[in-house]
Amino acid sequence: MAALVAVVTDSTAYLGAVAGVAVVPVQVVGHDLTSGAEETRRGDFTSGTRESSRGDFTSGTEGSSRGSSTSGIEGSSRGSSTSGGRISPRDRLSRFGRTPPGNRTSHHPPGSFSSDLAFDEDSFTGDLASATTSRPAPARFAACYSALAAGGATAIVSIHVSGELSGTIESALTAARDAPVPVEVIDSRSIAMGLGYPVLAAARAAATGASLDEVVTAARASMRTTRTFFYVDTLDYLHRSGRIGTAASLLGSALMIKPLLHLADGRICLLEKVRTSSRAIARLEDLAVQAAGKGAVEVAVQHLAARERAEALAERLHKRVPDLRDLRVVEVGAVIGVHVGPGMLGLTITSSDA
Template sequence: MSCPVAIVTDSTAYLPVGEMQRHDITSVPLTVVLGDEALEEGTEISARSLALALQKRRPVTTSRPSPEDFARAYRAAAERGARGIVSLHLSAEFSGTYDAARLAAEQAPVPVRVVDTGMVAMALGFCALAAAQSAEAGGTLDEAVAAAEKRAAAMSAFFYVDTLEYLRRGGRIGAAQALLGSALAVKPLLQLEGGRIGPLEKVRTASKAIARLEELAVERAGAADVDVAVHHLAAPERAERLAQRLRERVPGLVELHTSEVGAVIGAHTGPGLLAVVVSPR
C-alpha cells in the first residue's frame, strides 16, 4: 500500500536508484538541450555524453520540466493512494523548476506542498530522503515538509571546478569573477549558500584545492552523525580517493554516496567537478 504522503523531487537530486525505489520517491526530469536536440536527464542523455559534448564545445543549455510534467506525477501519486504530496526541488535561483511545480500543484487532486530547498544534487536528495523517512514513520504532510527543511538548514555543500568558464556561460557567476580566476590561474573552491553558488576560497593548484575540500568536509562533519555525498563529473578516480579519505576521517559517518552528477548540473560546472555534501542527521 502506498504511503499516505508521497514524495516528488526532480532529476537534479541524483538519488541512487535503489534509494528512490526503497522510499517510493518520484523524480521529474529536467531537460538538456544539446544543439537542437532536447533530451531528458537520466534517461536520454548520460553525464559521460554531456562531458564529451562540453569538451567539443558544443552548445548546451538546460530547461525546466513543464507544469504538465509535474501534474502527471501528482495525479499518479494520488492514484496510488497518496492523500498529500511533498514536492521538493532544486534552488529557484538555478531553475524555474520550482515555479513549474507550484503551478501544477494548484490543480492537483490532493494537497501538494512545493518546497524550494535552496539545494541541488544530493543536498536536495538528502532532503527528499528525510521527507520520505518522516512519511514512512507516519508523519503528516507538514511533518514531512519540516523534516526536509530541517535537513536543508543544516546542509553544507562545497565544490571544486577546474574552470569557472561553464558557470559563467550558464549565468551562475559573473564574467568578471570568471575572468579573474582565469587570469590568476587559481583553482576555485565554491559553496552553496542561500540557494546560490558563491566563492569560498582560491587555491593555487588542483591537488591543494582537493585537499582543502577534504578538510572542509571533515571540519563541517565534526563528531556528529552525518550523511555524506561525493559527486564528480568525468573524474571517478579523484572522487573515489576523496570518498575513501572521508570514510577514514569522519567519525560519525552514517551513509556515504559516491556518484557522477547528471547532465543538467554537469552542463553548468564542466568536466573535473568534485563536490562534497555534508548532511547532519
C-alpha cells in the same frame, strides 16, 4: 484513513550509485521529475564564507507502494516520487506504463539527453560547451501530481532545486495550485545531494506513516543540517550558464585560480580561491572534515568525469571523519554537468540525526 504522503523531487541518473542505501523496500509506481532543468539567470559571484542554513548539492528519494516513482533507491510504503538506481528510471517506470517527464538537456548538433537517464561520459562531456538546459513545464508536474493522487496519495511534498538557480520550482508551484490533493512545494535552496538528503529525510518520514506536516518538518530539518562545498576545474561553464558573473570568470581564467564554491541563500558563491587543483581538493577535504565535526554524519562525494579523484577523496574522508554513518560516491547527471563541467568534485555533508 491513514495518510499516504508522496514525495516528489527532481533527480538524475547519478543516484544510481546510491541505490544500495536503503530505507524500506519499495514498489515503484508513478512519475519522476528529473533535476536541474533551469532557466538561465544571471547571478553575482559573491565572495565570502557565509553558510547556507538550507543545504546544498541532489539526489532522489525513496519510493512507495502508493504512487511512488523511484529507481533503486528504496523508500516508503507511504509514497515517494523520484529517480535513481542502477536500473534506468525509464526502464522501471515503463513496467507500469508511464514515462518520467524529465527535464531536458539539449546539445548541438540537435539531440537531447534526459536527466533521468545515465549519459555516456565520452560523448556527452565533449558537447558540454554548447549544451543548454530547460525547465519542465507545469503540465509535467500536474500530470505527476494527478498520477500520484490517482494511485492513492492523500498529500504530496514536492522538493526541488534552488529557485535562485532554476525555474523548476515555479513550474511546481503553478501545478500545485490545481492539484487534486494538497501539495506542499519546498524550495531546497540547493542542488544535487544538498537537495537529495532532504528528499531522503522526507521519504523516510513518509515511510513511517507521517502526516503531511511531519514530512515537511523532516525535509526542512535536513536542509538546516546539510552543507555542500564543490570545486570546478574552470569557471567557464558556470559563467556561460549565468551562474556567476563575467568579472569572476575572467579573473579565474587569468590567474589560473581553482575556486572552491558553496551555496549561500540558494546561490552559488565563492568560498575560497586556491592556486592549484591538488591544493583545492585537499582544502575541499578539510572543509568537509570541519563541517562534519564529531557528530554522526552522512557524506556524499559527487563528481563529473572524475571518478578516480572522487573515490580517492572518499577513501580519505572515510579515515578522517570520526562518526561517518554513510559515505557514497555519485556522478552528477547531464543537467548539472552542463553548468559545472568535467572535473567537478562536490562534497555534501548532512547530520544523520536530522
